[in-house]
Amino acid sequence: MSSDLFSALKEKVVGKQRKIVFPEGLDERILTAVSRLANEQVVTPIVIGNEEAVKQKASELGLTLPNVEIIDPHQYEGMDELVKAFVERRNGKVTEEAAREMLLDENYFGTMLVYMDKAHGLVSGAAHSTADTVRPALQIIKTKPGIRKTSGVFIMVRGDEKYVFADCAINIAPDSQDLAEIAVESANTAKMFDIEPRVAMLSFSTKGSAKSPETEKVVEAVRLAKEMAPDLVLDGEFQFDAAFVPSVAKKKAPDSVIQGDANVFIFPSLEAGNIGYKIAQRLGNFEAVGPILQGLNKPVNDLSRGCNAEDVYKLTLITAAQSL
Numbered sequence: 001m002s003s004d005l006f007s008a009l010k011e012k013v014v015g016k017q018r019k020i021v022f023p024e025g026l027d028e029r030i031l032t033a034v035s036r037l038a039n040e041q042v043v044t045p046i047v048i049g050n051e052e053a054v055k056q057k058a059s060e061l062g063l064t065l066p067n068v069e070i071i072d073p074h075q076y077e078g079m080d081e082l083v084k085a086f087v088e089r090r091n092g093k094v095t096e097e098a099a100r101e102m103l104l105d106e107n108y109f110g111t112m113l114v115y116m117d118k119a120h121g122l123v124s125g126a127a128h129s130t131a132d133t134v135r136p137a138l139q140i141i142k143t144k145p146g147i148r149k150t151s152g153v154f155i156m157v158r159g160d161e162k163y164v165f166a167d168c169a170i171n172i173a174p175d176s177q178d179l180a181e182i183a184v185e186s187a188n189t190a191k192m193f194d195i196e197p198r199v200a201m202l203s204f205s206t207k208g209s210a211k212s213p214e215t216e217k218v219v220e221a222v223r224l225a226k227e228m229a230p231d232l233v234l235d236g237e238f239q240f241d242a243a244f245v246p247s248v249a250k251k252k253a254p255d256s257v258i259q260g261d262a263n264v265f266i267f268p269s270l271e272a273g274n275i276g277y278k279i280a281q282r283l284g285n286f287e288a289v290g291p292i293l294q295g296l297n298k299p300v301n302d303l304s305r306g307c308n309a310e311d312v313y314k315l316t317l318i319t320a321a322q323s324l
């Protein structure tokens with residue numbers, strides 16, 4: 001199923017001339033994926049880095065880089081244009097001098113290429129923390145109209161099973177409104193992967209079995225999400241077993257629309273979401289694709305530093321598909 005999922009995405013993006021920026025030009029996993037993407041003509045990669053160093057690294061790895069653009073921010077002819085646009089976008093928060101310095105950072109530089117429509121999307125994070133990868137996007141690309149917060153989902157794939165986990169990447173302490181928005185956005189993201197969303201809002205309590213500020217936060221999020229998207233199949237608060245195991249659902253939540261058949265799981269905090277996805281990945285042998293950032297004006301996606309070249313390849317397919 002995993003390969004079907006990505007073959008379908010590949011079919012969608014081939015021939016669409018999507019330019020995708022890779023700020024981490026010297027990372028082996030990135031270069032391996034870039035070489036494959038370029039040779040298969042899936043996207044046109046733009047690698048950020050010193051041209052000689054990138055080519056040297058590729059040759060050491062035995063990789064070819066046909067039709068790959070390599071841009072060194074230190075040599076970039078359009079830097080003045082980028083600096084001007086960055087200062088304007090930050091609207092009083094950055095001086096021209098600071099902007100010039102910040103744009104030598106590969107993530108800021110790459111994000112500006114996307115903002116300026118010189119590329120369609122960006123994939124980074126193999127060598128940078130999530131905070132350093134996404135901060136430029138939050139500041140420059142910003143959220144779509146009507147969306148307050150960006151969040152990060154993983155598509156968890158194992159054989160025929162596909163699930164969406166969120167937020168595993170961005171919002172450390174989401175409030176009820178944030179959780180409701182994350183739920184609705186994650187349901188939309190699920191559809192991109194042919195998952196008909198059935199959303200469970202997770203907690204350590206099922207339908208009032210415990211009461212605390214943490215459980216009440218999720219109860220309120222359920223109410224808000226139902227208000228925001230009345231047609232969405234969504235319920236909570238659920239413990240994971242009540243959301244996932246039909247026999248447990250029968251006992252703990254017999255009247256719920258979700259009967260152990262949820263496929264989109266919304267975690268109550270980043271602690272729970274990030275730990276949860278890594279446990280499913282490392283103990284449950286799920287492939288974890290993401291985090292896919294949702295709610296941004298243009299696609300910028302983060303990788304886990306524990307990723308491999310296959311993860312980079314797949315996240316690039318997703319990024320290119322998001323840009324269509």
Ligand SMILES: CC(C)(COP(=O)(O)OP(=O)(O)OC[C@H]1O[C@@H](n2cnc3c(N)ncnc32)[C@H](O)[C@@H]1OP(=O)(O)O)[C@@H](O)C(=O)NCCC(=O)NCCS
Nearest residue numbers: 130131134135138139143148149150168169170171172274
């Ligand atoms: C995402 C994160 C880096 C943002 O924190 P920060 O850089 O301190 O953000 P700030 O509060 O300074 O905000 C910076 C900008 O981003 C915006 N922003 C912050 N969080 C946002 C969100 N969730 N969605 C949209 N915009 C956001 C702010 O509005 C601000 O915009 P402005 O400068 O134009 O006013 C931070 O929340 C974080 O570290 N999250 C955890 C990341 C992580 O380690 N995840 C685990 C591994 S995946």
Ligand SMILES: CC(=O)OP(=O)(O)O
Nearest residue numbers: 169291303304305306
């Ligand atoms: C998504 C994530 O947890 O990223 P990292 O492993 O790089 O911190």
